[in-house]
Every structure is written in C-alpha cells, then in structure tokens.
Amino acid sequence: MSQFNIYLKLPDYLSQWLQNEFWEEESGRVCFPKQSAENLLFERFLRKRPANIPPELSVNGDGLPVKVPTFAGKNPATFNYLPPAGRRVLVGIIRRRFKRMLREELDGFNPRHVQITDLIEVFAEKHGIEPDPKNWEAIRQMYYRMRKDDENIVHSSQDDEC
Numbered sequence: 190m191s192q193f194n195i196y197l198k199l200p201d202y203l204s205q206w207l208q209n210e211f212w213e214e215e216s217g218r219v220c221f222p223k224q225s226a227e228n229l230l231f232e233r234f235l236r237k238r239p240a241n242i243p244p245e246l247s248v249n250g251d252g253l254p255v256k257v258p259t260f261a262g263k264n265p266a267t268f269n270y271l272p273p274a275g276r277r278v279l280v281g282i283i284r285r286r287f288k289r290m291l292r293e294e295l296d297g298f299n300p301r302h303v304q305i306t307d308l309i310e311v312f313a314e315k316h317g318i319e320p321d322p323k324n325w326e327a328i329r330q331m332y333y334r335m336r337k338d339d340e341n342i343v344h345s346s347q348d349d350e351c
Contacts, residue, residue, distance in 0.1 A: 191265035194218055196245055196252030197280065202313070202324035204253050206287055209317025218254035226282050230275065232260050238270040255279075290316075291332055305332070 199207065213220040221227040235257065238244065257269045271279065294315075295308050309328050310320070318324050 191257050191259045191269075193257040193265045193269040194245060194254040195257060195269075195271050195276070197255055197276070197283075198252050199280065199283070200327060201321065202318050202327050203283065203287060205318045205324070206316050207253060207283060213256070216256065218256050220256045221258070223258075226286075227279060228258055230279055230282060231258050231271065232263075234271060234275040234278075235260075235263060235268045236270045236272065237267050242270065244269065288331065288335065291328070292335060295332060305329070 197204075207219055211219045211221055221231075257265050257271075259265050260268075291312065294312055295305075298308060306325075306329070309325060309332065312318075313320060313324060313328060318328070
C-alpha cells in the first residue's frame with residue numbers, strides 16, 4: 190500500500206463531504222475506489238517527482254490528505270507527483286461528483302411542497318457537512334445555479350423551435 194499522499198485545499202463543505210464519502214480510517218486519508226475517475230486521473234498523470242520538489246507534507250493539518258494509489262509498473266515511491274494542472278483536474282472531478290450527488294438527491298421535489306433550504310440542510314446532514322452558514326450558502330448557491338442553467342437550456346431550446 191502506498192504511503193504517499195497529495196494534500197488538497199478545498200472549501201470546507203467539499204472537504205467534509207469527501208471525508209464522509211471516501212475516508213479510510215486505517216490510513217487516515219481519502220482513498221478513491223479503484224475504478225473511479227479520480228484513480229484514472231492518477232494512473233494517467235502521476236509522474237516522477239522532480240528532483241527540486243520535495244515530497245508533500247501536511248503543514249499544520251493544512252489540506253486534505255489523498256492517497257496516491259499504486260499501479261502496476263508505477264512504484265509510488267517514484268511516481269507520486271501530480272502536477273498543478275492535474276490537481277486542478279482532480280478538484281474538478283471531485284466537484285462534478287459532488288454536484289451529481291446533489292442533483293440526484295435534491296431534484297424531483299416540487300418547490301411548492303418542499304423548502305429547498307430544508308432539502309439542503311438534510312443533504313448536508315446526511316453527507317457529514319457541518320451545519321455552518323457558509324457551507325449551507327455555498328451548497329444553496331451551487332444548487333440554485335444548476336437549476337437556473339437547466340431553465341436556460343430549456344428556454345433556449347424552445348426558442349429554436351419554429
């Protein structure tokens with residue numbers, strides 16, 4: 190098992206959700222499933238650590254530890270460097286996974302019968318996100334934008350019809 194980590198700095202709600210979904214107690218870090226998009230990214234883009242860049246260490250618990258997986262032919266003692274662009278892609282994959290789950294769990298409720306605020310609160314509670322106003326507002330804004338984008342797509346496709 191790899192003992193190497195990368196450390197991600199994420200918004201609180203995303204970090205808490207990620208820990209709730211993928212935290213491995215024994216190793217004390219996030220471990221993604223073998224066939225996940227996150228692991229595919231690691232497999233394709235992990236590189237040998239450049240000589241001038243030391244191995245990552247968490248400074249004062251800054252950043253969420255994420256396991257660098259082991260792949261055939263890539264010893265994690267050598268292949269444990271994910272370049273900055275790779276990290277941005279990883280964070281993007283994590284955000285998309287979060288949004289997909291948010292949509293799956295919140296869509297389908299009639300806003301006349303159920304308060305979106307209550308749905309967000311129960312979603313956060315279910316997924317280990319602290320009931321903090323900053324977390325709640327970030328999730329609310331994200332869901333609002335997703336619904337607004339959907340409305341714009343529906344309206345623009347209706348405008349195209351003759």
